[in-house]
Amino acid sequence: MFTEEQIERYSRHIILKEIGGRGQKKLLDSRVLIIGVGGLGAPAALYLAAAGIGTIGIADADRVETSNLQRQVIHFTPDVGKPKVVSAKEKMTAINPDIRVVTHPTWVQADNILDIISDYDFIIDGTDSFATKFLINDACVLAAKPYSHCGVLGFAGQTITVLPRVSACCRCLFHEPPPPDTVPSCAQAGVIGVLPGLFGTIQATEAVKFLLGKGELLTDRLLFLDALEMRFQELNLERKPDCPLCGTTPTITELRDQLEAMTLCDLGKV
């Protein structure tokens, strides 16, 4: 079932009793979508590729810019100007030619997201806009796709894993995205380069655990990190019966683009 090369490559996984040969086979048969190959998506894509997730989708319409390189470690200086999905795919297949990388060189929007996510078992939200984060939340809940939410800014970040209609979703926490002019963009506020590295790897860990069906997922717990003080905190949550999306009488039953469903950084330029 495994090739000689695969036994060597995945040996440190196969040794783990939580994974073994069967678990590694599961990973090789799995499909994960990473939306946004920026700061969060970069480490997630590299680790999931290395882990042997058989099919990894990457969705992003951006091109690599010099200002990305301080944190988006999948993109190198000679990649500036290249589409991010192209640059990312090159590194992922270089790390592990055993996997298939599917590129979606587009922004996810209300009219395409359900189609894009339908092929995948688990979704990682690596975007940087509140509007897109709510769109991803809504789409994943409506399509019953488990996903990892995350946001980072400055020295702080938060993440939670959502099992649709089983655990709390982002709309259980905040009914609506905040108005665009109330939130700073990463261009305005800055972000310490290692922070998305920390969080992207947490998101990748959740994906692997979900695919293996092992351990306890980060559900109904919002994990915060203040990296300046290096303190992790957890906020316990539960599904809200009045959630407009996954509650008993939902008001959101179809997708619509939130105000400026592009990137926060774009909003900053307006």
Next chain:
Amino acid sequence: MQVIDLRGVKCPTNFVRAMLALEEMEIGAAVEFFLDDGEPVHNVPRSLEQAGHKLLGLTRAGDHFRLVVEKGEEAD
């Protein structure tokens, strides 16, 4: 009884191969592994035991060792 020759296979690849073989077996079934002297015979038996398998016997056979292992329940 199935025999798997792990001579010339370094740690931890020998253990990985042993675990992969045990995964394919029924609980309670036994298998014999050939292991090199040194690191392999020092590491593989106790690693298999830690993984929940039962060691039935370890004997020297010239320049190598023969290890008989029964697949444990917890290991599945």
